[in-house]
Each structure stands twice: as C-alpha cells, then as structure tokens.
Amino acid sequence: MLSLIVVLPFLSALFLGGLYLSRPQLQNSFIYTAVGIASPAISAILSFVVLLRMFADGNTVYETLFQWIDIGSFQIAVAFMADRLSVVMISFITLIGTLIHIYAAGYMRGDPGYGKFFSYFNLFMGSMLLLVLADNPVMMFVGWELVGLSSYLLIGFYHQDHANITAANKAFILNRVGDFGFIIAIALLFVSLEGSGFTFDAIAANISTLSTERLTLIGLLLFVGAMGKSAQIPLYVWLPDAMAGPTPVSALIHAATMVTAGVYMVARYSFLYVEIPDVGLFIAYIGAASALFAALMATFESDIKKILAYSTMSQLGYMFIAVGLGAYSSGIFHVFTHAFFKALLFMGAGAVIIALHHEQNIFKMGALKKALPVVYVSMFIATLAISGIPPFAGFFSKDAILMAAFSSEHYDIWAVGLFTAFLTAFYMFRLFFSVFLAEGSKERTLQELPGSMTRPLLFLALGSATVGFLGLNEAFGGHSWFQNFLSLPDVVHEVSHTQEYMLVALSVTVALMGMGLAYRMFAHHPQEAKSDQWLKTLIINKFYVDELYDVMVVKPLLLLSRLIATVIDPKIVDALIMGLSKSYLLMGRSFARLQTGRVGDYALQILIGVSLMSTYILFKLGMM
Amino acid sequence: MLELSLFVILALFIVGGAVATITNRQPLFSAFGFLVSMLAMAGVFGLLENQFLALAQIMVSVGAVVVLNILSIMTVNAKEENLPQEPYKYRWILLSGVLVSPVTFLIYKSMSMAYQHFSTLETVNTKVMGETLFSAWVLPFEIVSILLLSAMVGAIVIARKKDVIAKETR
Amino acid sequence: MTPEPFFFLAALLFSIALVGVVSRRNLFVIYMSIELMLTSTSLVLVIFSKVLGSADGSVMALLMIAVIAAEAALFLAMIIHLYRRNRTLDSEMCDELKQEANNA
Numbered sequence: 085m086l087s088l089i090v091v092l093p094f095l096s097a098l099f100l101g102g103l104y105l106s107r108p109q110l111q112n113s114f115i116y117t118a119v120g121i122a123s124p125a126i127s128a129i130l131s132f133v134v135l136l137r138m139f140a141d142g143n144t145v146y147e148t149l150f151q152w153i154d155i156g157s158f159q160i161a162v163a164f165m166a167d168r169l170s171v172v173m174i175s176f177i178t179l180i181g182t183l184i185h186i187y188a189a190g191y192m193r194g195d196p197g198y199g200k201f202f203s204y205f206n207l208f209m210g211s212m213l214l215l216v217l218a219d220n221p222v223m224m225f226v227g228w229e230l231v232g233l234s235s236y237l238l239i240g241f242y243h244q245d246h247a248n249i250t251a252a253n254k255a256f257i258l259n260r261v262g263d264f265g266f267i268i269a270i271a272l273l274f275v276s277l278e279g280s281g282f283t284f285d286a287i288a289a290n291i292s293t294l295s296t297e298r299l300t301l302i303g304l305l306l307f308v309g310a311m312g313k314s315a316q317i318p319l320y321v322w323l324p325d326a327m328a329g330p331t332p333v334s335a336l337i338h339a340a341t342m343v344t345a346g347v348y349m350v351a352r353y354s355f356l357y358v359e360i361p362d363v364g365l366f367i368a369y370i371g372a373a374s375a376l377f378a379a380l381m382a383t384f385e386s387d388i389k390k391i392l393a394y395s396t397m398s399q400l401g402y403m404f405i406a407v408g409l410g411a412y413s414s415g416i417f418h419v420f421t422h423a424f425f426k427a428l429l430f431m432g433a434g435a436v437i438i439a440l441h442h443e444q445n446i447f448k449m450g451a452l453k454k455a456l457p458v459v460y461v462s463m464f465i466a467t468l469a470i471s472g473i474p475p476f477a478g479f480f481s482k483d484a485i486l487m488a489a490f491s492s493e494h495y496d497i498w499a500v501g502l503f504t505a506f507l508t509a510f511y512m513f514r515l516f517f518s519v520f521l522a523e524g525s526k527e528r529t530l531q532e533l534p535g536s537m538t539r540p541l542l543f544l545a546l547g548s549a550t551v552g553f554l555g556l557n558e559a560f561g562g563h564s565w566f567q568n569f570l571s572l573p574d575v576v577h578e579v580s581h582t583q584e585y586m587l588v589a590l591s592v593t594v595a596l597m598g599m600g601l602a603y604r605m606f607a608h609h610p611q612e613a614k615s616d617q618w619l620k621t622l623i624i625n626k627f628y629v630d631e632l633y634d635v636m637v638v639k640p641l642l643l644l645s646r647l648i649a650t651v652i653d654p655k656i657v658d659a660l661i662m663g664l665s666k667s668y669l670l671m672g673r674s675f676a677r678l679q680t681g682r683v684g685d686y687a688l689q690i691l692i693g694v695s696l697m698s699t700y701i702l703f704k705l706g707m708m
Numbered sequence: 709m710l711e712l713s714l715f716v717i718l719a720l721f722i723v724g725g726a727v728a729t730i731t732n733r734q735p736l737f738s739a740f741g742f743l744v745s746m747l748a749m750a751g752v753f754g755l756l757e758n759q760f761l762a763l764a765q766i767m768v769s770v771g772a773v774v775v776l777n778i779l780s781i782m783t784v785n786a787k788e789e790n791l792p793q794e795p796y797k798y799r800w801i802l803l804s805g806v807l808v809s810p811v812t813f814l815i816y817k818s819m820s821m822a823y824q825h826f827s828t829l830e831t832v833n834t835k836v837m838g839e840t841l842f843s844a845w846v847l848p849f850e851i852v853s854i855l856l857l858s859a860m861v862g863a864i865v866i867a868r869k870k871d872v873i874a875k876e877t878r
Numbered sequence: 879m880t881p882e883p884f885f886f887l888a889a890l891l892f893s894i895a896l897v898g899v900v901s902r903r904n905l906f907v908i909y910m911s912i913e914l915m916l917t918s919t920s921l922v923l924v925i926f927s928k929v930l931g932s933a934d935g936s937v938m939a940l941l942m943i944a945v946i947a948a949e950a951a952l953f954l955a956m957i958i959h960l961y962r963r964n965r966t967l968d969s970e971m972c973d974e975l976k977q978e979a980n981n982a
Contacts, residue, residue: 683969684970772950777954790961808896867959
C-alpha cells in the first residue's frame, strides 16, 4: 500500500507526459484533469487508511519493493517506511496536494501546457512522497533530488520567458549547493557506520557508536542540504525568484512539499540531532536570522507572491528554531498548520491574480472585498492564522515554538521570534488590507473564477481555522495530542502555566499591534514603500544579497569559466591532446619510413637486432 | 698435423671463395667463388670422416646447385647496365661486418665451449647413416622427396614465360 | 684434432654469408650467400654428428642438402622471372610493399 502511494503519482506523471507528447492536439482534455487529480486523490485516501491503521495499532509499517543496490555491506532497497512522523506528513501532503491539484485544474485552464503541467505536478507529488516515505537515506536522497528536478521544471514552466529560465536555474543550482552537503553527509554517515545497516532504524540504533565530532560534521552537512531545500540563510535567494512559476506551483512548493523537506529531514534525523545540541542551537540561530530577515524583506515588498514567498521563508525560520532547539514535534506541528494556511494564501493570491488578469502588485489591487467574497473570507482566515491570532491554526503552533525558545532560556531567539511575529502580522495584514479593503480603481472587469478554484479555498479555510486544536497544549486544556502522537525525541522544558499565559498574551498583543499598525497605514490609502531612507533602501533592495552573490560567486565563476574556455581549454588541454595525437602521427610517419619494401633494409634491421642481442648475451655471459 | 694443415688449406679456400662470392660485381665470378667454397666444403666433410656426405655435397651442391646457378646466370646474361649500381658496396660490407662480428663470436664461443672433443666412437659411417635414414628418419626423408617434387613443379611454373601460360590455359 | 677450428670455420662462413645478404643488391649474390649460410649450418650438423658419435646429425645434413637443392630450383626460377619482368638484378627494385610516407 505504501509503495502504491508513492508509485501512483509517478505512474500518472509518466502516463500524462507520454500522452502530452504523443497527442499534442489534446489541449485541455478531460483526461488530463481526471488522471492528474485522481492520482493524488487516491494517494490521499490510501494515506488516510495508513493513518487510521496507525491510530489503531501504532505500529510502523514497512514495505520493500525490491533490492536496488547490493554490493557487500552496501545494501540499498527501494523500501518505504511509514512511522508516525511520515504518516502525518504524507496525510497532509496528499490532502493539501490534492486540493492544490483541483485548484490548478481551474487556474491552468486554457494553458497550452495543461497536460505537461499535470505531469510535472504529479511528478512533484510523487517525489515528495518518496522523500517522506523513504526507508533509508539514499532513497530519501533520490526523492530529494527528484523534488529539486520537478521544482526546476515547474518554476521554469513558462519557459518562453528567459527570466523564468534564470529563476529555475537559480533554484536548481542553489539546491545543488545544499545537496552537495547532503550527499557528503550521507556518505560520511555510511562510512562511519561501517556497514551496520543503512536504514533509518539501523542508523538510529547505531548512532551512539559515533564520535561527537563526526556527528557534528554530519549534522552540519545535513543541515546545509536543509538550508538549500528550505530556503534558509544563506541559500534562500532562489525562493522569491521561484515565484516565476504558476501560482499553484508556488502553493505546492511552499505549503506541502519541497521547502518543508528540510524541516522534515531534520526531524527525521532527530535521533542524530539529539546527540549534538550545539549544532541544533546553530540551526535555531540560522532559523531565527532567516525568520527576521525574510520578515523585514516582506515588509517592503509589493509583489503579492513575493510577500508570500518571504513569509514562507520566515515561517520556515520558525520551524528551524523549533527543530534546532529540540522541539521537533512543535516544528512538525508548525509545518502541518503552515501547510494549510500557506496553501490557502497562495491559492487566494492566485485567485486574485487570475481575477485581475495577472496583476501581481498589491498596490494596484484594492477593494476586492465585494467582488471576491469567498477569497476575501478565506484569505482573512489565513492571514489571521499566519499572524498568530487565536484560535486559528498558526497561533498554536507558533506559540509552541516561541514557548520552546523561551523555556530553553534562549531569550535572544525568543525575542527575535516575537519581533518577527509582530512583523508577520504587520506585513500580512498590509497585504490583506491593500488587496481587499483599500480603494481600488473603479473601471475594471474581473475575470470569473471557476468553482474548482474557490471550493478548495473554503476547505482550506476550514482547516486553517481548526487544525490548531489538534495540538492544543495543557495550558489551554488540551493534551498536545498531535505532538504526543508524533513521539519524537523532544527536549522538554517545563514552564509554569502562568508564565505561559503571559507569554501568549504578549505574543497576541504583539500580533494585534502589527495588525493595527497595518490597518492604520494600509486600510485606506496604501502607499508603496519608497526608498527615502538608507535602511528602507537596504531592505527594499533585499539587503543587496543577490548583488553580493553576483559579485562574490557568479562573476568570479563566469570569469573562471571564460578563462578556462578561452585559455586553459584550447591553449593547454586541447594543445596537449592535439600535440599528443600529432606526435603519434609523426611517430607513425617516421616508423613508416622504415618500411621501405627493400629486402636489404629489412635484412639490415634484422641484423642490427640480432647483433644487439648477441652483444647483450655476450656481456651477460661474461665473454666480453 | 697433416689433418690440421689440410683443414687450414680447405678453410682458406672456403673463406676465400665466400669472400669472392660476396664481393664480386659480376655474378659469374661470384658463382666461381661459390663453387670453390662448396668444393672445399666437401673436403671438410671428408676431413670429418663423413665420406658419404662429402660425395653428396659434390654431387648435389656442386654438381647440381652450382651448375644450375651458373646456367641461370648465363641464361639471364645480364648486361653491365642491368646489374645493380652499388657504389657504396665496401662501406656496406664493412658496416655489416662490424654488426655481424658479435654474432659470429657468440656462435663460435657457445658451440666450442659446449663441445671440446670429438667422439672416439667410429659410428658415423655410410652404413649406419643409411640405416638411420631409413628407420628413424624415414618420414622426413619422404617429406623432403615431396618437397623436391613440389619445388620442381613450382620452379617450372615460376620460370615459364607469361604468354606460354596464357596460351595453354586458353 | 679438436672440433674448435671447425666451429670457427662454420661461424665465419655463416657471418661472411650474412654480410653478403645484408650488403649486396645483386639477386644472384644474395642467393649464393643464402646457400653459403645453409651450407655452414649443415657443416655444424656434421660436426655435431661427429662430436656426439651419432648418425642423426649427418642424416640431417643430408636432408638439408636436398632442401638446398629444392631451394636452388625455386630461387633461380624466381630470379629469372624477376629479371624478365624488371630487366634488372637489383633487389631494391622490388619494393612494391613499401609504405608511402605522404599518405600516412
């Protein structure tokens, strides 16, 4: 059953791809929609069956498809493992993925690459499911790479525009940098374990045999991989550019798949990170820095999708704070709730963009409250959720993370988290007010939104409003059911309820302050941010990080490439090779001269040989 | 002492004939040197108390091979301008003589160091040779006879004039 | 008498003949040099026959004389054939098998 969950999207991707290539005249055929949506839907149903079974007996499910590599102690099976963590992951990935697929059917209607899109989309789903359900690090890496590939394909989906190709390349290459760390970590792990099995279970059982230094190195390298996939400092620059893809792609990348892979990976290796709290702290600091940094950039951004992209990065920063401080289940809980409201936000944004004929600047929108009531309501819920206003989903998960930071006495991280929460509320409501409440231009015709685009919004709005209660902790009268179900090796610090209530009150106040500030500034006459102060200029230009990378990495690389292409390759390498071949030719010519065809010459050659041999023998025998 | 002086005389004839063979420009003169060398060789065979081989050497090598050779040379009857021009003949001989000297030395030394005395047995006479030839060596003997036959046929085919072959096959 | 001078004679004859083969271009001379080399070999066989007191070497020498005869027939036939074709006795004129340096 597990293998079916994974294989089904791949099969349908293959089928749709083949169909698209062989029948180009099938532009918007029903079959694309049917197959494209059916495969994630079936995967979702199967995932829930697995989840229900897990509720019943709580056992981890294993399934081996076949042995892939079998070289001595290096044995890799194409095998799947569904423990509590991965079951939770696949459940919401397939659920939200299916909703996004349905939404995409409406969003992509009429696009000439409709079939291709669904093929890539299913591939994306399959890759992510493979990543999550993998039984060993190598299979996880396969899924990891496939996610990178399919994100590349989808970001560069509108490949007619060169900028989109650049964005896709950027995403792909930055992910490569991260993958480099990941693959070295896997190799190190394998070498260190000396062949005592290479499934997650076996690694977890033998992890204590490794030295702390080795573990630290592996943990850091793994996190480099996570940085790339989950867009953390310093490998985040691909994320805003990845908005070049169609909006459902952004929704899928940001909500259910891809970017959460890094967090999932850290949680998956929690048995490793528990041993090395220093690396965990480093991860938490990176997460905090990313959260703040992204929030600042989102505050002055005016492209609706880029705001959401930065908000994703910021929320991912929260997740890394959680997993870095050992609160793995809180991190995964935030992944879970975030998936709902972020998918909702992106789908809402997509709906707005479609309705306004591909307008993406929030300051050119405005007053859509009446025109798009469904989108308005659902976006409102999602914005409340991401801002951490109770009782919406984001509040509980974000609160759990801030609590973890506070209780583990990392007050600096906690303060950054709190400030970021304020910024989050501010920039999210800035977006919301500018789009829906502020004055908009009167003369405009809105495009009709199909039902397939609005209905998933409502469903997700319901989810965003309620899923938080799954992780209700004791202070609010719950039992942290979600976190307990995951049964990850959390580092728990006790906090008294009064302290907790105070912290909650503080974070809610901060969020409301952000909301209020946004209302004052943007609810009526929103103004696009102008770079009149140096700080603003710095933030609007995204801290010049892209330019910095350009100068530090891209330019030298290009220069080096040019050097190699114009000097080293033709003048040195080619010259060497050509010289070698020429020398062989010359040698051949000179030896050909020996073949005169004249008997006497051959006889002379023989005589010379015999003479030399005789001389040698005479010397050896000591006769001369 | 008589043996040694005989040997020296015969050896001088052989070497002299051989040198004459390889140095003369005219093939006919070479052939005479060759003849002398072969005849003296028969004498050496006799000196080695192998009368049958000495006779065979005279009959076959001198009587057949050398005569055939001289006949061929006369048949060809090459004019002076048809002979190869060899302006550096003696230089070449000198060069190859230098090159060949270690070979000579090696052959001579290796053989003479291995066998330093003749056998005292009187076993190599014509009767024993005949018995050996027709018992242990009968197969090589037959093969040689086939070889001679095929060489004869081959020689006729090769030396024939082209148009004769063409006429007959037509 | 010891076999040593006989061995020396055989080696010397062989070498002189070898020099002839290498340094001369006249086909007849080459042929005769080869004959001399063969003869020197049969001399060695005869010497061995006497040294070892066995008739085998002599028998081999006898067979070798027959081979020399066969070779003579073929070689002379070929010389005549070549002379008819090329009108020369120069061995260096027969160089059809040589490698043309410019098409390498």
